[in-house]
Amino acid sequence: MIQVGERPAPLADVPPLYRLEGLSKVYGVASSAVHALRGVDLVIAGGELIVLLGPSGSGKSTLLNIIGGLDRASGGHAWFGNVDLTECDDDELTEYRRRHVGFVFQFYNLIASLTARENVSLITEISEDPMDPAEALTLVGLEQRLDHFPAQLSGGEQQRVAIARAIAKRPDVLLCDEPTGALDSETGTRVLAAIETINQELSTTALVITHNAVIAGMADEVILFGDGRIASSYRNTARQSPLELKW
């Protein structure tokens, strides 16, 4: 029985954080089959900030969804520490997501009738060792907006509330699918700066999918997808601050 409910041994003892071997995903069957992932091998060390780039339909979201326990692989393995996510049943995947993964999507999905603080509290109230919602919102630069409602916040500020909501339970990994997709460059920059702060101050591993190649400058490692495979990858010798990126 896989103990995903247990926090793994200190992650320093379980490097790497993720190890993917021959990961594949096929949607549909026979003539309508779509090969979204065609055998992905990847090692992700804890604490890294990784940017995933690639054309539409190349498999980025599929990979993120499998790593995040939202979707299942068709073949191969996806190890989180010493747990193979491809062997987990639904309850174990739910437990894994709840304890270890924070998600940020292009659309913020905040509850309109709740303040920023209350939106974050929804998660902290059901977490084991959460931050105070105000602390999470302060980390993303929203200490002056705790009691504002979503309609009183800009798109970038709403996305930062969504980031605070994702990290307030202290996940090991923050998975971001097009977090700046709906934002202009100025507000997008602040969202990326919030992700960088979380990565640096909490050592939360961050994976960021984007279509904007400029964002690659802030990563430790950049992975380029093509046709369900990793086409290439490289490491930046020095990370750029999101505030220095020119969109």
Ligand SMILES: Nc1ncnc2c1ncn2[C@@H]1O[C@H](COP(=O)(O)OP(=O)(O)OP(=O)(O)O)[C@@H](O)[C@H]1O
């Ligand atoms: N639930 C699904 N059912 C059927 N096909 C799917 C499903 N989800 C994704 N696909 C297909 O799998 C392939 C990879 O999709 P995926 O969303 O992972 O790509 P992506 O690189 O994230 O694209 P984008 O940048 O446009 O979001 C695409 O051909 C897509 O149409």
